[in-house]
Amino acid sequence: MAGTGKGQRPMVADRRYGVPKSTRKPASAPPPPRKPRKAAKRQGGLISRFFGFLWRLTFGIFWRVMAVTGLIFAGVVFFFYAQLPPVTDLLDGRARGSVTLLDRNDRVFAWRGETFGGQITADNVSPHLLNAVVATEDKRFYQHFGVSPRGIASAIRINLSEGRGPLEGNGGSTITQQVAKLLCLGVVYDQSKWKSEADYEEDCRSGGVYRKLKELPFAVAMEVKYSKEEILTIYFNRAYLGAGARGFEAAAQRYFGISANEVNPAQAAMLAGLLKAPSRYAPTNDLQRAQDRANIIIGLMEEQGYLTKDEADAARARPAQLSQAAQTKSGGFFADWVMETAPSFLTSETMEDVVIRTTLDTSLQKKAEEGLAWVFDNKLKEGSNAQAAIVVMSADGAVRAMVGGRKIEAAGSFNRATQALRQTGSSFKPFVYAAALDQGWSPMDFVEDTPLTIDIPGSGPWTPKNYDGEFKGLITLTQALAESRNIPAVRVSEAVGRENVRQIAADFGIASDMAAGPALALGASESTLIEMTGAYAGILNGGSSVSPYGIRILEVPGNEELNMFTETGIGERVISEEAAQQLVYMMAQVVNDGTGTRAQLDGRPAAGKTGTTTAGRDAWFIGFTADYVAGVWMGYDDNTPLKGVTGGGLPAEIWHEVMMRVHDGLPVTELPMLVPAPRQPPVPDPVPQTPEGFFQSLDEALGGLVNGGGQTKQERRQERKRQKQFRKDQR
Structure with missing residues (x-):
């Protein structure tokens, strides 16, 4: 019977067959040790799996x-x-417009702002x-x-x-x-x-x-x-390519005067070389440096197969050259002046592309620069820092040339022709005589060149002196102006009225404040060279005022409402034509026989006036022919006195050199002057028979020459002492 099995051992089948010895293991025997090779393999697998994980990650x-x-x-x-x-x-990336300036023959001579030459494509x-x-x-x-x-x-x-x-x-x-x-x-x-x-x-x-x-x-x-x-x-x-040129079309026109679709290999290489550093390699700054850079580009083109060896050699043998307009820096000061005189919204602040047709004659400009350079190279000692300025204009005020300083390349800096206010000295005297002639005086009228003292309220007595410290007695107005005698000029100014002199000078274009006292007649006031030259142009044109101008036409393409025109700078009449022609005659004697003989033009009639200020800080010569008016100023920027320089010296020589070049090839034309009839000096009244009365009357008739102008012996001694000191100061 089957039992419950509790407390009993389980039933196990009998082992009828024995187990092979080779498979038997003692119950107490330890497991065999792992072989080292298999352990290393397992360890390597772990590392590879780790790095594989990192790689996958x-x-x-x-x-x-x-x-x-x-x-x-x-x-x-x-x-x-x-x-x-x-x-x-x-294509046009500019934020503002540009200004292109053309000369009187409508040829480009300068640019301002950034110029865009027009669209050009890679095709x-x-x-x-x-x-x-x-x-x-x-x-x-x-x-x-x-x-x-x-x-x-x-x-x-x-x-x-x-x-x-x-x-x-x-x-x-x-x-x-x-x-x-x-x-x-x-x-x-x-x-x-x-x-x-x-x-x-x-x-x-x-x-x-x-x-x-x-x-x-x-x-x-x-x-x-x-x-x-x-x-x-x-x-x-x-691309910006230097000298204000934006884009290759503008640059090709600026540097070579042709379109970018016409440039040859040498020109193309020079333009491409600008991309690295436009200002440094601009040919207008340093042509040789630009050509050296272009040679490197030509080498690259040859190396990359764009040029054959023969083409590259030809380009190197005939490097790119600047156009005539780009070669010269002429007209820079003139261009600056034009930009200042035109409305700013059409020049420095323009949003449009503006074209300005100017009065500049680039041929005369170059001649003016050459004349100035010749005098400074041949007449001044090396290293002199003296400066000079020149303005050449027509009788109607059209400015044909302007030099604002000795360094032509300094355009854009201080323009001494238009910005420098300097005392005018004796170059102001023609306005004194203009007032007298307009009131009916004659160039042959007489005036006393004798000692003169004027009591100025609040300042005390003022005694003008002649440059040479001498007195000529009774002389004509013509002689007084020709010899630039100070005392006669003051006497005439006082006789016709200072206010009349001041008004005539202002009407002729002297806009600066003028002296209030009697020193007005001697050029104590300040003015600019362009004002003075314009005023002299008024004398040449028959006595009408002149406003110097440089712009004929200002055009804004596509916006004709902004266009501006100037036909002439002649304004209202200031003095009669007869008075103007008489004054031309008087000023001609300055050049023929007076202080301005160094300005004579070898057979061509000329007229003008010298001017030298106190201690020789400023020296002027302004004059004209029948064709052109020219003004020259010379001095130091810091008012250092010029040594041994007067208006009749170096300024007159600069004027001569400039005007000889300016008139080269022009026919000789007579000045519009009126030659006055000669007059006899006034006859003194019958003199008393007593010796004292005789000498007293003679002295009065001759302006005080006999008795020293009524001065005592002590006064005459003091007068000679002052004259001696004056001459010493002038030296």
């Missing part, structure tokens, strides 16, 4: 990060792509220029997609090797990236944010990691939006 993170980065980059690219406008909207630009740009700036331009990793890596290596940061200095930018910078990565110029357009562009060109990271997707977006030819077209039109 890293790769997983990497491709996910790259995928996210790629999506972000694509999103940024799409963002920029959506904002990019049509190519035609990007119609000279192939040499296109090849030069690609060879210089981005030889793999047609292979990459806006960014060149090889170029960036090379730039980083160069920067690190030269001790700079990886993104400092060389940027490895492609042409597309450069265009992105020119577009300021889509940031539009805002006057409220930047002080000037220059600050805006400097900010656009700044480097840094953030800007570089923004630049890359912008460049790719451009490659997606535009074709390679369109990107080059933007580049050709927006």
Whole structure:
């Protein structure tokens, strides 16, 4: 029977067969030790599985990060792509307009502001220029997609090797990236944010990691939006190329006087060389440096197969030369003056492209510069810092030439012809005699050149002196002006009235404040050279006022309502024509026999007046022929006295050299002057028979020459002492 099995051992089958000895294991025997080879294998598997895990983890993170980065980059690219406008909207990137100045023959002689020469495309630009740009700036331009990793890596290596940061200095930018910078990565110029357009562009060109990271997707977006030819077209039109030229068309016209589709290999290489540093390599600054840079570009073009060896050698043998307009810096001071006289909203602040047709004669301008240079090279000691200014104009006030200082290239700085207020000295005296002649006096009337003392209320007695310290007695007005005698000028001024003299000078164009006292007659007032020259032009044209002008026509293409015209600078009559012609006669004697003989023009009639101020701080000569009026001022900017220089010296010689060149080839024309009839000096009244009375009457008739002008012996001694000191001061 079966039991419950509690407390009993379980039933086990009998082992009828024995177990092989080889498989038997003692109950107490330990397990055999693992072999070392199998343990190392297991350990290596763990390491490989660990590194495999790290690789899978890293790769997983990497491709996910790259995928996210790629999506972000694509999103940024799409963002920029959506904002990019049509190519035609990007070609003229200037925030302001430009001013082109033409001479009297309508030839360009100067530019102001940034000039845009007009749209030019990659299709119609000279192939040499296109090849030069690609060879210089981005030889793999047609292979990459806006960014060149090889170029960036090379730039980083160069920067690190030269001790700079990886993104400092060389940027490895492609042409597309450069265009992105020119577009300021889509940031539009805002006057409220930047002080000037220059600050805006400097900010656009700044480097840094953030800007570089923004630049890359912008460049790719451009490659997606535009074709390679369109990107080059933007580049050709927006790149700044020095001397105010924006774009290759403007630069080609500025430097060579031709279109960018006509340039030869040498010219193309010079233009492409400007991209690295426009101001440094501008040929108007240093032609040799620009040519040396162009030779490097020619080498690159030859190396990359754009030029054959023969073509490259020919380009190097015949380097690019500047056009005539670009070669000379003539007219710079004149251009500055024109820009100052025209409304600012059409010049320095213009939003339009303005064309100004001026009165400048570039041939006369060059002659004026040459005449001044000749005198300074041959008459002054080396190292002299003396300055000079010249104005040449027609009788109606049209300015034909202007030199604002000895350094012609300093245009844009201080213009001594228009900005320097200096005492006029004896060059003011013609206005004194103009007042007298207009009141009916004759050039042959007599005036006393005798000692004179005038009591000035509040200042006391004032005694004018002649330059030579001598007295001539009774002389004509003509002689008094020719010899530039001071006392007769004061006597005439006092006789006709200071206010009349002041009014006539002002009506002739002297706008500066004039002295109130009797020293007015001696040029104690200040004026500018252009004012004085314009006033003398009024004498030449028959006695009418003259306003010097430099603008004939100011044009704003497409907006005729803003156009301005000037036909003449002649204004209202100041003195009678007869008085003007008599004054011309008197001033002619200054050149023929007076203080201005060094200004004589070898058979050509001329008239003028010298001027020298106290202690010789200013020296003037202003005069005219029947064709032109010219004024010359000479002095130091810091008012240092000129040593041994008077208006009849170096200024008269400069005037002579300039006017001889100006009149070269012109027929001789007589001056419009009226020669007065000669007059006899006044006959003294019958003298008493007593010796005392005889000498007293004779002394009165001769203006005090016999008895010293009624002075005592002590007064005469003091007078001679003052004259001696005066002559010493003049030396």
